[in-house]
Amino acid sequence: MTTEDSETPPPTGRPRDPVLEQAILNATVEVVARSGFAAAKLEDIAKRAGTGKAAIYRRWPSKTALVVAAAENLQSPVAIPDTGSLREDLLGCVRHYITPSARAALALATVLAEASRNTELRDAAQAAIGQPPVEALRAVLARWIARGAVDPATPVDLIAGLVPAVAFHRVALLHQGLDEATAVALVDDVLLPALHAPAGDTP
């Protein structure tokens, strides 16, 4: 290996359009989120991306691979709020599920849940859109526990899992995204009471 023999054969000819790449991924998310994994047609995705099926198969070997890529592409840097107020930090985390992209992600998750047997697909979706916001909430809780404002005995996993559960449930079954009022109620009436609990009511 002098410089680069086997890898990267000199890229001659017309290069691939990166804009098209992104357009295809976006179209995939939209179509899959709206129609479901099985019902999503490659032709619809191609049409919505303003291209043909060939351009898709030039990049990904199968429908599954395409959807996995689209799910991974949804990853957005989830901020870990640190406002100095526990309530505001929680609100920041919960509000993450209100954004349009989050709603698209959840709708996609709805669908990916259907592909139960497809482990690859499910894991990719979970890692891409499931974990990050939960990790953020977990981090916030850990920080406030360290600060002594939250009981160290609180079941962090259970509490942190509450928010995505509600968001997912609303989108998947009730077909309505999380709204501001619900987010506030979730924080004030559920999360904060659960966290403020000292050492337990039965000593």
Place this chain on the structure above:
Amino acid sequence: MTTEDSETPPPTGRPRDPVLEQAILNATVEVVARSGFAAAKLEDIAKRAGTGKAAIYRRWPSKTALVVAAAENLQSPVAIPDTGSLREDLLGCVRHYITPSARAALALATVLAEASRNTELRDAAQAAIGQPPVEALRAVLARWIARGAVDPATPVDLIAGLVPAVAFHRVALLHQGLDEATAVALVDDVLLPALHAPAGDTP
């Protein structure tokens, strides 16, 4: 109308087997819950029910109608616990989601969520397996509010919606049913703190 003219033409010939009817519905739930709505094959359902496709189409006109009927058939009388203890009542409601039939129902719901465009299907599922347990929880909360043990200002809908959300989320995305430990934690660490809150912490 003397006795019954138009309706019920004298049922001659071999009658339909009601046992088979139930077997088909059960098989439908199992196969659809395992494979998903789209991936569920009528032939698999028939085979699992120990019959042929013809026997199915003799009863329901389409795959969708069959699944709707199967969802409706899942309705089971959800008991409204009244043990004298708020905690026990809540536990009773939450435990409902641990039963095998509840897990099957939730798995089915996972799938029905995918059929977003099919309003008929979604509504049937919601009415059959979504509403009843939530109504039970709502009733329990209402009773304890009436008894004065729970703040009348508590957002009953939000709280009652928490449990199915968690159950659904776990089954659909995490692929694990609700277990006893989680149920207890849900009641002790989430529901009870949210309910015991008096009039609010900021007077």
Place this chain on the structure above:
DNA sequence: GACTTACGGTACCTCCGGGTCCCGTAAGAT
């Protein structure tokens, strides 16, 4: 016993969608 309808099973029709191929054209590299 005659009749009617359900039964299990299978072969079949038909449509739909994933995936492939090929066209004429466009956009870069040498």
Place this chain on the structure above:
DNA sequence: ATCTTACGGGACCCGGAGGTACCGTAAGTC
């Protein structure tokens, strides 16, 4: 200018599954 590869788009192949038709048989009614 030439070469190579990507592009949009259409034609096509093919497997799979919903739905139908028909068999011989079983289980009821009159």
